[in-house]
Amino acid sequence: MDPYLAGLVLAGRRVVVVGGGTVAQRRITGLLTAGADVLVVAPQVTPAVEGMATARELTWEARGYREGDLDGSWYAVTCTDDAQVNAAVAASAERLRVFCVRADDATGGTAVTPAVGHHDGITVGVLAGRRPRRSAAVRTALVEALATGLVDDTAEPVTPGVALVGGGPGDPELITVRGRRLLARADVVVTDRLGPRDLLDHLDPHVEVVDASKIPYGRAMNQARINELLIEHARAGKFVVRLKGGDPYVFGRGFEEALACAEAGVPVTVVPGVTSAFAAPAVADVPVSHRGVAHEIVVVSGHVAPDDPRSLVDWPALGRLRGTIVLLMAVERIGHFASALIDGGRPPDTPVAVVQDGTMRIQRSVRATLATVADVVRDEGISPPAVVVVGPVAGLAEQITGPPAT
Template identity: 75%
Template sequence: MSAHTEQYLVGLQLAGRRVVIVGGGPVAQRRVGRLLAAGALVEVIAPHVTPAVEGMAAARELIWTPRRYAEGDLDGAWYVLACTDDPQVNAAVGAEAERRRVFCVRADDGAAGTAATPATGVFDGLTIGVLARGAHRRSAAVRTALVEALQAGVVDDVADAVQPGVALVGGGPGDPELITVRGRRLLARADVVVADRLGPRDLIDELGQHVEVIDASKIPYGRAMAQQRINELLVERARAGKFVVRLKGGDPFVYGRGFEELIACTQAGVPVTVVPGITSAFAAPAVAGVPVSHRGVAHEIVVVSGHVAPGDPRSLVDWAALGRMRGTVVLMMAVERIAPIAAALIEYGRPADTPVAVIQDGTTRIQRSLRATLATVAAQVRQHEISPPAIIVVGPVAGLSPHG
């Protein structure tokens, strides 16, 4: 097959049909996942395979025949991939496939095979395949660009009008690139966006002029839209025939009152979609070089709301238990009450020199952080004028450094 020959792109129905992969290295590993997703009955024939392929065989997702290829191995196959690092073996596989009239991909020499694997991407039920006559980097680049355009809503893949309803979308910790693919897609289809102050602000600027943007910000100890009013707006706009995206910072269900909004919509008979987001409780420390867990250092992670101080009758937190534990405590909404919280943790057993990391505006352009201890963190927060939103990490992990 000449590299200049036009190739015919086709979708194969492989569910329940035998597919043989000869070779068990990285190339085979890359191909297996999509074949299994297509429902193919995959058999890998190779003396040795990668750990990932071995794990799939152990989980009975595929069959591994641990030996070299032999004539007759393609009996009953519908599709064959020759992926060994031995051109002679690949040629023998291709020759048997040719005799049996089974399409065969040659990983080592695409022109010598009877089929070519396109650069493939999947987006919301669409499978995109790109062939570039052997120019693999070109096909991969075009595939990636198409998928990203679909994810960003630059290319509209919706044939029918979006149905009225509400999507509770977790926008992630602030960086617009950290929203999920699904969240980005739904945002691009919105008629109305009810946005939090902590959501990815840059994405709001990308919305079309026809999109109604409602500011539902809650400023700590300042202006705030009442939660009841937010619930009412979601229901009102959806009932008016609009598709409404409630764009929230972090994850809707991690101290985001997302479940309250879900209840309000459900009780009003409004369809709701929940799109989880990356929570700032873990993302902000990560970008600041603080792992919330680390082998041999922390076996437990507790995420705590600090909006109520220890000793307040409204508090639902067992501060005594947190003082006794040795792992990681991640405090959210705790900047204003860090002094009594630190004192309570020390009182209940945490050493005063326990490391603490504070990350303000994590993942955004104005991110800043500091390191302290339980004994000094309150003074450090005041000195450096740390303000919400900030994540506070308490525990040995806060003293770790990538530099050792």
């Protein structure tokens, strides 16, 4: 017989979880999110559950189950590796008329845990006749459909305003769930060349796309004009998504746009994105940090040379650092930056990795040292957008890919 699917209001109510393994850990997370007063009864628990107890998110009784543990409870979950204990908990719950989930035998309990997903205040629960993998697959598909806008989760019109959405480093799958959802609801999309352009193909036909690309050392839309466009469209009653590459606030002028909107009285939402400063090196097997190798990460804009009066960077201080330096927009002046770091104290043989078009199908990377990187970039024809990583971590890729070809 099919179970009756209902939502339990457990905030402030006692829930007893018997067992402290990984199954219990998964169930406990959702119970705490629901605000339940959780009591865990188990001789041993996972480190994560112990951490929750230490933080006083729940109560842990470090012992075996005994009769009376369910007194005063509203709900029970039994997930030990002992079938007899689970049966005893279920029998006690039956007598007390407390709904009980039995993890090892769903038919032995009085409740079944659905595959649950959440999206923007919506909770999706799926039961598939004791086929948990099917339940999980359907749940995931529904949540993804809601997140991407394939399923419209509201009949209300979108409030006019602006969303500054970080699109990530370029791969369309690396945009955040929230960013993807807001993009699907846009009336106008103001994008640039570093945004995940493949996502534009999925926009509805009525969506107006404005190209605000800034090509290095080439054509570029004035930032003031971009600000004006965001405000003009929002004031016209449109929901505008400013789709930017990486993260809006990591050398993306996102705060300038947020300020312009705020000063114009236009509502603005900021959606952080995956920054290329960390993502591009990662997909090229370059960790920007590694235990025992780098305890610091500094991200530097390379849009002006070290000796430029507009530069705000303390290059001698960077040269004295021992950790990781990530340079963005640095390809054109890479020789100047390398010289500045060497002059500041960095050894000339410090490893350097340069990743062009990180996460994209045309991604390519080269390895060098501070002494050779300018020549390597020139000889290999590296062009923007590219991320430059300086420091010992840049040489760790050899442990995975082997030494560079000679």
